[in-house]
Amino acid sequence: MKVSANGVSLHYAVNGHGPWLTLAHPLGADLTIWDDFVPALAEHYTVLRYDSRGHGHSQVTIGPYTIEQLAADAAALLSALEIPRTHFAGVSMGGAVAQQLALDAPERITSLILIDTTAGYDPADAATLEQRAVIARAGGMKDLVDGTLTRWLTERFRHHEREATERIRQRFLTTSTEGFAASCEALQGFDIRERLGEIEAPTLVLVGEHDPSTPVATAKLIADGIPGARLTVIPDAAHLSIAEQKQFVTKALATFLNADASNV
Template sequence: MKVSANGASIHYAVDGHGPWLTLAHPLGADLSVWDDLVPALAAHFRVLRYDSRGHGKSDVTRGPYSVAQLAADATALLSSLEIPRTHFAGISMGGAVAQQVALDAPERIASLTLIDTTAGYDAADADLFLQRAATARSQGMKELAAGTLERWLGERFRKHHPATSERIRALVAQADPEGFAAACEALAAFDVRTRLGEIEAPTLVLVGENDPSTPPAVARRIASGIAGAQLEIVPDAAHLSIVEQKQFVTNALATFLQGTASNV
């Protein structure tokens, strides 16, 4: 299904019944990255997933993008679907978008779950995103897919789950180069580290213990910056903990959400 939101056609899917729960995916992926978690979550929540601008089946508009723009897309999608308030969970880029929505439209957020993400990148990491943007535009996504997979999934998981690993690699390899590059530019400029104290929604921060991209130290800084935030380390997981440790993440998310469900 698609709706027009903030000047772009946004592809989305809805599953289940109950309080709304919105899921935002990482850079270079699409809503299918949440597939394995949806059945359990949809038993208790009405789960909204969507493809971010430039990704999946949503429009690839001219870049560069900004995280504020991607957050406005999410808020416009909620308005188009007449969702006044939602739990919001985002991983990696989706976690950046989640923080921005909580800052720009706090009345829409019942709770926040931030998974393997950051509140802002230092200069060296920001430069890496700009380099990836340039590579995507000049050489295409296949040049980036293998390195992305190594950061996202641990070596042992890749060895023992080759089909799942290949599905994730192919997802990145098939991403639109311009959409990916424009989103890379958004992440390079993203920084809300000094604003975390403004977030008032109940917040859960999850991070893979072996995440090389946004390691536990980064997650601890986010959790310490948001009053009352809970922090959980996902064992034996790299950057894509929702795939590598789907049961742990599902349980942690469900427990947290059921404790805050009265906020919707």
């Protein structure tokens, strides 16, 4: 399904019943990255997944984008679907959007689940994002896919879960080059580290034990900065921990949502 929100056509899917739970995907992916989580979560929540601007079946607009813009997209989507409040879980770029939305529209957020994400990039990492945007526009996603999979997935997973790895590879390769590049530029300019203390929503921070992109130290900074936030390290996982440790992440989400978040 599609809806116009914040001047862009956004593709989304809704499953289940109960309080709203919104799932946001990482850079270079789409809403299908959450497919394996939907059956369990939809038993207790109305699960909203959506393709970020420039990704999946959502509209590709010319960049650069900003995280504020992507958060405004999410807020407009919630308004278009008449969703007053939602639990919001985001991976990597989706986690950046979640944090920004919690700052810009706190009344819309019941709780936050921030997975393998950051609150801001240091200059060297920002420069790397800029370089990836240049590579994508010049040569396409094929020039980035191998390095991405190395960061996203542990060697063990890539060796033993070849079919799942190939699905992730193909999803990345089909991402719009402009959407990817413009989103890299959004992340490049993202930094809310000094504002973490303003986030009031109950928050769970999850991070892969071997995440090289947003490592445990980065997750700890977020958890230390948001009042009352909890940090859980996901064993034997890299940046795309939701693919490598589905059962662990599903249990962590369910435990947090059931125990620590108001089901409004």
